[in-house]
Amino acid sequence: MTAPTMLLLLADGRFPAGAHAHSAGLEAAVAAGRVTDLATLGEYLRGRLATAGLVAAAFAAAARRAAWSARRPATLVRLDAELDARTASPAQRTVSRRQGRALLRAGREIWPTAAFDDLPATPGGPHQPLALGLVGAAAGLDPAQVATVAAHSTVTGSASAAVRLLGLDPYQVQALLVRLAGACDATAARAARAAEQPPQRLPAAAAPLADIHAEAHATWEVRLFAS
Amino acid sequence: MRATARLVARADRHGRTALAELRGESPLLLRQVAATGGGVTVYVVGGAAGPLAGDELRLDVEVGPGAVVRVQTVAASIALPGRPGAVSRMLVRVSVAADAVLHWLPEQLVAAAGCAHVADAQVDVAEGGTLHWRDELICGRHGEQPGHAEINTWVDLAGRPLLRQSLSVGPDAPGWAGPAVLSGAPATGSLLVVDPARPAEPPAVRGTVARLPLAGGPATLWTATAPDAHTLRTYLDGANSSAASAGGEVNGRVRVG
Numbered sequence: 001m002t003a004p005t006m007l008l009l010l011a012d013g014r015f016p017a018g019a020h021a022h023s024a025g026l027e028a029a030v031a032a033g034r035v036t037d038l039a040t041l042g043e044y045l046r047g048r049l050a051t052a053g054l055v056a057a058a059f060a061a062a063a064r065r066a067a068w069s070a071r072r073p074a075t076l077v078r079l080d081a082e083l084d085a086r087t088a089s090p091a092q093r094t095v096s097r098r099q100g101r102a103l104l105r106a107g108r109e110i111w112p113t114a115a116f117d118d119l120p121a122t123p124g125g126p127h128q129p130l131a132l133g134l135v136g137a138a139a140g141l142d143p144a145q146v147a148t149v150a151a152h153s154t155v156t157g158s159a160s161a162a163v164r165l166l167g168l169d170p171y172q173v174q175a176l177l178v179r180l181a182g183a184c185d186a187t188a189a190r191a192a193r194a195a196e197q198p199p200q201r202l203p204a205a206a207a208p209l210a211d212i213h214a215e216a217h218a219t220w221e222v223r224l225f226a227s
Numbered sequence: 228m229r230a231t232a233r234l235v236a237r238a239d240r241h242g243r244t245a246l247a248e249l250r251g252e253s254p255l256l257l258r259q260v261a262a263t264g265g266g267v268t269v270y271v272v273g274g275a276a277g278p279l280a281g282d283e284l285r286l287d288v289e290v291g292p293g294a295v296v297r298v299q300t301v302a303a304s305i306a307l308p309g310r311p312g313a314v315s316r317m318l319v320r321v322s323v324a325a326d327a328v329l330h331w332l333p334e335q336l337v338a339a340a341g342c343a344h345v346a347d348a349q350v351d352v353a354e355g356g357t358l359h360w361r362d363e364l365i366c367g368r369h370g371e372q373p374g375h376a377e378i379n380t381w382v383d384l385a386g387r388p389l390l391r392q393s394l395s396v397g398p399d400a401p402g403w404a405g406p407a408v409l410s411g412a413p414a415t416g417s418l419l420v421v422d423p424a425r426p427a428e429p430p431a432v433r434g435t436v437a438r439l440p441l442a443g444g445p446a447t448l449w450t451a452t453a454p455d456a457h458t459l460r461t462y463l464d465g466a467n468s469s470a471a472s473a474g475g476e477v478n479g480r481v482r483v484g
Contacts, residue, residue: 025407034406047402050395084442085388088450090430093442183401204379204391207408208415208450211439215432 006139010132011149013156017103022095023161023225024048024154028213030165038169041162042176045155049180049187051207053154056129057191058202059083060150061143063133065195073118075199076130080120082199083127089211091218094124095227100132101125107135114138143195147188154187155180161225229283230255234269238293238327247291255284266295271333273304278317280309280343285318290327290356297330303365303456305337306344306376314343321348325355335363335416335456338396342374347381352421354385361463363416365456366396366409375399384421389443392417412452414459418466421446436462 013019026044029035035044059079066075087093104116104126116134119126129150136146159173194203217223232251236244243265251257254273262268271286278284290296306315323329338344352358362380367373375397382390394415396403404411412435423445431438436451449466453459 029406034410040406043402043405044407045402047405047407050401050403051408081443082388082391085382085391088390088392088439088441088448089437090440090442200381200388200391204381204393206392206394208394208417208452209406209408209410209435211450212432212435212437212452215430215437215439218430219432 003140003145006141007145007149010136010139010141011152013153013160015106017106018099019153019157020160021225022099022157022227023165024052024158024227025210025213025217026158026161027165027223027225028217029209030162032213032216034209035162035166037166038172038176041159041166041168041173042180045158045176045180046183047207048154048158048210049151049183051205052210053151053184053187054191054194054203054205055083055086056154057147057150057188058194059127059129060132060136061147061192061195062199062202063130064136064141064143064146065133067134067137076118077120078199079130080122080127082202083129086204086206088206089214091214091227092211095214096127096129097122097124098226099128100130103128103131103135107131107138111135111138144188144192147191147195148185151184151188151191155184164224228254228277228279228281231285231287232257232271233287234296234298235289235291236267236294236296237291238295242293244294244296251286254278254282255286262297264295266297266328268297268299271298271300273300273302277307278304278315278344279307280315281313282309282315284316285320288319288321288329290321290323290329292324293326294324295328297332300333303335303337304333305339305368306342306374307339308341308343308374314345316345316347318347319349321350323350323352323356323358325353327353328357330359332359332361335365335414336376336378337365337368338373338376339368340371340374342376344374344376345379346377347379350380350382352382352384352389355423356421357423358382358419358421360419361416363414363456363459363463364394364396366404366413366415373397380419382419382421384444384446387443389421389441389446390419390448409452412454414453414456416451416453416459416463418449418463419446420449436466438466
């Protein structure tokens with residue numbers, strides 16, 4: 001494995017891409033009374049990993065693979081359309097593009113010579129996993145490492161939001177993340193393998209409540225998290 | 228059991244739909260029934276119990292330019308276990324031409340305890356085609372936990388990706404019954420409406436039903452979870468009627484954020 005420090009920097013919640021502002025649906029799930037304690041948080045995170053986490057990690061790894069390919073612009077356009085087709089909720093599409101834009105802004109500042117201009121110029125920004133793939137390429141990470149960053153942030157973002165939303169014991173939440181580490185690694189490995197497929201065959205694991213939570217959350221006038 | 232079936236519909240020069248081909252074999256039999264208007268209605272009649280793990284079923288549907296087809300089933304299909312390690316598969320491949328209309332409105336799929344079932348739908352809608360596509364999944368018969376079921380829905384519109392969804396339930400799908408996916412709801416389903424003639428509607432959500440305008444064209448997905456099959460159908464029928472009365476009352480709250 002190369003670039004271990006780069007991997008840690010990109011996976012760090014303090015990387016300036018605004019990840020801390022998002023609960024990834026948890027705020028709405030808490031409001032609906034579906035996540036109430038550590039046990040239901042654990043089930044929530046397992047479900048997220050198997051659905052949104054797998055899809056995001058596969059697309060990030062695929063974008064990372066495309067970064068060093070000759071057909072890079074065409075592949076990125078195709079990946080963008082395929083990810084749109086996997087994101088039925090308009091609120092989730094908006095959030096993904098907003099997070100992609102924030103990550104891209106950080107990437108351009110940190111790696112000014114890296115080529116990010118092949119990302120499709122979609123209104124609202126590139127989808128977050130596509131931006132992550134190219135930022136990962138700039139940082140020298142391989143597709144499996146990029147998938148690990150994506151899977152890891154799927155669980156850590158919601159977990160730290162849970163501490164604030166439910167007042168859970170941070171030690172207990174961290175212990176939960178430690179128990180989920182194996183599932184996280186397995187998801188990343190599966191995503192990296194899936195990323196070798198053509199874009200239309202990438203995973204599309206769906207979760208009805210993720211769409212419902214995202215749309216409900218977007219109607220709120222007052223909220224703690226942006227998603 | 229292996230079975231294939233094929234339905235090909237064409238519009239004649241008067242705009243009436245005729246079946247150019249309609250063939251199937253047990254347990255995948257197709258029956259045309261009388262329909263009002265110029266379209267045709269075809270029922271898929273299960274010729275045996277199942278699908279049972281090990282079954283390989285394939286249905287091809289081709290709706291030619293201007294043709295109008297409605298496909299239904301007479302009863303819910305119940306995915307059941309078969310020999311150990313075997314998987315039942317149902318592949319539906321569909322093409323809907325320009326100015327053609329397909330209403331795909333089968334009864335529910337019930338994932339029984341111990342089943343291992345994969346349902347694949349690959350749908351190509353040409354620009355100007357209309358599609359109503361309903362999918363309903365019941366997780367287990369009354370009071371039982373389901374086996375593994377995976378519903379894959381791949382829809383292209385005008386050659387571009389419109390919808391890719393893969394829903395997995397059962398012991399092989401981590402967190403499927405948890406608060407991120409179904410939160411214990413035994414019934415879930417969706418209705419996809421691709422209709423170039425329908426004005427766009429904003430996203431909306433009410434309870435556990437969401438109306439989701441898709442990115443890839445004039446199409447909306449209604450997605451829902453429900454405590455039972457009947458309630459789920461009520462939710463999706465409500466979606467369908469709001470689709471029919473274009474520009475009518477907004478079903479749920481309008482997004483403000």
